[in-house]
Amino acid sequence: MTHNTATTPDESVAIITPASLLQHWQVHRKLSRKVLATFSEKELFTFSIDGMRPYDELAKEMIGLASAGMNGIITGKWETTPLLDHFNQEANITSKQELLEAWDEVTEQIDNFWAQIPAARFQDRVLAFGRYENSVIDTILYLIDNEIHHRGQGYVYLRALGLEPPAFWDRS
Amino acid sequence: MTHNTATTPDESVAIITPASLLQHWQVHRKLSRKVLATFSEKELFTFSIDGMRPYDELAKEMIGLASAGMNGIITGKWETTPLLDHFNQEANITSKQELLEAWDEVTEQIDNFWAQIPAARFQDRVLAFGRYENSVIDTILYLIDNEIHHRGQGYVYLRALGLEPPAFWDRS
Numbered sequence: 306m307t308h309n310t311a312t313t314p315d316e317s318v319a320i321i322t323p324a325s326l327l328q329h330w331q332v333h334r335k336l337s338r339k340v341l342a343t344f345s346e347k348e349l350f351t352f353s354i355d356g357m358r359p360y361d362e363l364a365k366e367m368i369g370l371a372s373a374g375m376n377g378i379i380t381g382k383w384e385t386t387p388l389l390d391h392f393n394q395e396a397n398i399t400s401k402q403e404l405l406e407a408w409d410e411v412t413e414q415i416d417n418f419w420a421q422i423p424a425a426r427f428q429d430r431v432l433a434f435g436r437y438e439n440s441v442i443d444t445i446l447y448l449i450d451n452e453i454h455h456r457g458q459g460y461v462y463l464r465a466l467g468l469e470p471p472a473f474w475d476r477s
Numbered sequence: 478m479t480h481n482t483a484t485t486p487d488e489s490v491a492i493i494t495p496a497s498l499l500q501h502w503q504v505h506r507k508l509s510r511k512v513l514a515t516f517s518e519k520e521l522f523t524f525s526i527d528g529m530r531p532y533d534e535l536a537k538e539m540i541g542l543a544s545a546g547m548n549g550i551i552t553g554k555w556e557t558t559p560l561l562d563h564f565n566q567e568a569n570i571t572s573k574q575e576l577l578e579a580w581d582e583v584t585e586q587i588d589n590f591w592a593q594i595p596a597a598r599f600q601d602r603v604l605a606f607g608r609y610e611n612s613v614i615d616t617i618l619y620l621i622d623n624e625i626h627h628r629g630q631g632y633v634y635l636r637a638l639g640l641e642p643p644a645f646w647d648r649s
Binding site (some may be wrong): 319320321323326333354356357424425428437442446450451453454456457458460461462464465473474 | 490491493494495497498501527528597600614615622623626628629633634636637639645646
């Protein structure tokens with residue numbers, strides 16, 4: 306029996322590396338920032354569809370989970386360190402500008418935390434946010450997927466508001 | 478200068494392998510199938526918010542892109558082979574049951590095509606759907622992200638219809 310490398314997938318191959326996954330996430334975050342910026346000041350904090358949360362709350366969740374998640378992976382403390390804590394009822398962000406600033410701060414945090422993740426750490430099991438047992442890599446994929454999920458909902462809010470969202474496929 | 482493997486990310490490490498990415502996608506597809514199944518027969522084909530496409534069209538896009546995308550990566554033919562062709566105006570799927578059957582057929586197709594992707598193929602450049610130049614891995618990530626994006630919109634449709642969507646975090 307011969308080993309045919311042309312047709313046998315090599316399961317140890319790096320089809321996604323730490324650097325490429327960081328790039329993938331940050332490109333998504335650029336699009337998510339554009340979606341956030343497309344809302345009008347007032348409707349960002351007030352508009353919703355059938356009892357769902359207004360988009361400011363979805364954006365705060367993205368910001369809070371990304372910040373606390375990356376902090377937790379590095380330090381074991383599943384809490385935000387910057388401007389805003391989604392889980393902290395005292396957090397008092399009331400303007401689009403502050404939300405965009407928190408967004409940008411977390412973008413930098415992600416880059417900084419990422420550089421501190423040893424390669425082997427991605428397969429470690431963690432109790433994310435003190436509640437969700439998972440590997441580090443799947444925890445990070447959850448953060449990205451959750452952002453895409455809620456951002457997709459933001460597209461519907463924007464359409465319902467008569468605002469044109471940024472093109473999903475445009476990652477420039 | 479010493480090389481500290483505990484703190485230096487190894488960019489060649491496989492944090493995501495072909496097998497783990499397939500698993501990741503198929504778990505997402507299980508959730509997407511549940512969302513599709515939650516719609517009522519009639520509203521699946523008729524309900525929309527402010528000029529957006531009804532959910533049957535979003536599901537057909539997911540089905541068509543996944544099927545044609547995987548086919549293209551393997552054979553160079555960026556077209557669907559099964560029940561349904563999203564880009565083919567002749568396609569005439571008019572029931573939820575047919576859509577679910579097409580969904581399940583594509584789930585199998587993905588498994589079958591995936592087993593034929595040589596590891597090195599993931600970094601190849603392709604002209605996806607004859608139009609989008611990208612690496613194979615980024616083309617596949619786009620298919621997954623596009624599914625999460627439109628599924629998130631389906632959550633809003635379901636809420637607006639007074640239907641409870643499956644929990645986003647429940648991937649069982």
